[in-house]
Amino acid sequence: MIEIASSLLLFLGAFFYFAGTVGLLRFPDLFTRLHALAKVDNLGLGCVLGGLALQADNLAVALKLLLIWPLALVASAAISYVIARRADALGIVPWRENEK
Amino acid sequence: MTSALAFDLLLAALLLLSAWQAMRTPHLGRALLAFVVFGLLMALAWARLDAPDIALAEAAVGAGLSGVLLFDAWRAIRNKPDSGKNAGDEA
Amino acid sequence: MTGFELPVALFLLANLAASLWRVLRGPGDANRLLAALLFGSTGVGILALLAFSQTPAATPLLDVALTLALLAAITAIAFAQRAWQRGTDPKRADD
Known part of the structure; x- marks a missing residue:
């Protein structure tokens, strides 16, 4: 039962990572790609880490796995903020549907 | 077993690609980023080879600190007025 | 281990390869x-x-x-603060 739940979470995480890659390849400009990468990839990471934490032998390993996720969330939020503010300061205009 | 072999082969191919990119591209920023990518892939390779200590050192030094230092050095080179031509901005 | 860890890791590495190609080649x-x-x-x-793809999980x-x-x-x-500056890519700055 635990193995089935763990495998399902792993596959769900792989699907979210795939969605993030498709977003990076297909979205038109920097800000939309940032939106795809920063959110979807971290959701995939959360699913993978949760699926692995179900298999952990003891509580310490599971808690360490679940500690990696908030760290990655904070890091990705900080990186996205820095990149978006820097792009705005460099004068990069966000993409609009009608203009191009 | 076969997916382990496929993982190793893909990892080796990516290592060769990023190393080639880091050496051969004329654009300095692209070379620096390829070097950082090479460090990260090398950390994955050490993890795959059951050497977690070396993987830890490679992730910290190769993908982290040396990347920061190299980016800093790149900015210092580019902002020097007399050597702006050679800093790899063109090409 | 359930046996799916290494295939999923391979899939993630393939994702990394696809976007690496785009990112290193793209302007x-x-x-x-x-x-x-x-x-x-x-x-x-x-x-x-990779840590959980072995039977005793490699916690290091x-x-x-x-x-x-x-x-x-x-x-x-x-990279964002130091290396990304205005003159780097004048023509394709927004692409």
């Missing part, structure tokens, strides 16, 4: 900046999967994953 510093963000999350995922690899999550953030912020 513009902005695209290359996104690579740092991508490698943070995907690299951590691959390391955690989780420390490597933690270090990587921290230092990928530092590298990306350094």
